[in-house]
Amino acid sequence: MKTRVIVTLKPGVLDPQGKAVHHALTGLGFGGVEDVRIGKIVELDLADGTDDATIEEMCRKLLANTVIENFRIERP
Amino acid sequence: MKTRVIVTLKPGVLDPQGKAVHHALTGLGFGGVEDVRIGKIVELDLADGTDDATIEEMCRKLLANTVIENFRIERP
Numbered sequence: 563m564k565t566r567v568i569v570t571l572k573p574g575v576l577d578p579q580g581k582a583v584h585h586a587l588t589g590l591g592f593g594g595v596e597d598v599r600i601g602k603i604v605e606l607d608l609a610d611g612t613d614d615a616t617i618e619e620m621c622r623k624l625l626a627n628t629v630i631e632n633f634r635i636e637r638p
Numbered sequence: 639m640k641t642r643v644i645v646t647l648k649p650g651v652l653d654p655q656g657k658a659v660h661h662a663l664t665g666l667g668f669g670g671v672e673d674v675r676i677g678k679i680v681e682l683d684l685a686d687g688t689d690d691a692t693i694e695e696m697c698r699k700l701l702a703n704t705v706i707e708n709f710r711i712e713r714p
Binding site: 596605607609 | 644646656659662663666668669670671672673674675676677678679680681682683684685688692695696699700701
């Protein structure tokens with residue numbers, strides 16, 4: 563069972579990597595870029611029947627730092 | 639206009655970060671994890687009317703290394 567977890571910085575948390583990409587895009591001539599934020603995507607291949615509560619526990623314990631990051635569980 | 643670009647390693651390319659997360663999840667007692675792959679998500683806030691071709695050019699020029707990575711453009 564394929565599941566993906568998207569981990570992004572909370573709004574208000576500084577994102578230097580995103581700022582660098584934004585600057586580079588502007589430098590390459592791409593106008594109209596207003597903001598860039600970078601996050602992580604974790605693609606999990608889980609045993610069938612793994613419930614959302616277990617996946618959420620994985621996120622809280624390991625995949626995301628909930629002090630500064632939000633996570634979202636998506637099933638494609 | 640919010641757009642997101644998902645950059646993942648091509649199948650067959652070694653993913654040590656994913657392997658480490660897989661190992662850590664197993665160590666934490668989460669059974670049934672068959673595979674873990676880690677990728678990047680780039681959340682772009684673009685001027686309205688930016689077309690897909692421009693976003694694809696951004697990916698090819700900067701956001702993804704197309705030798706080892708695939709990218710996917712998603713509009714939420």
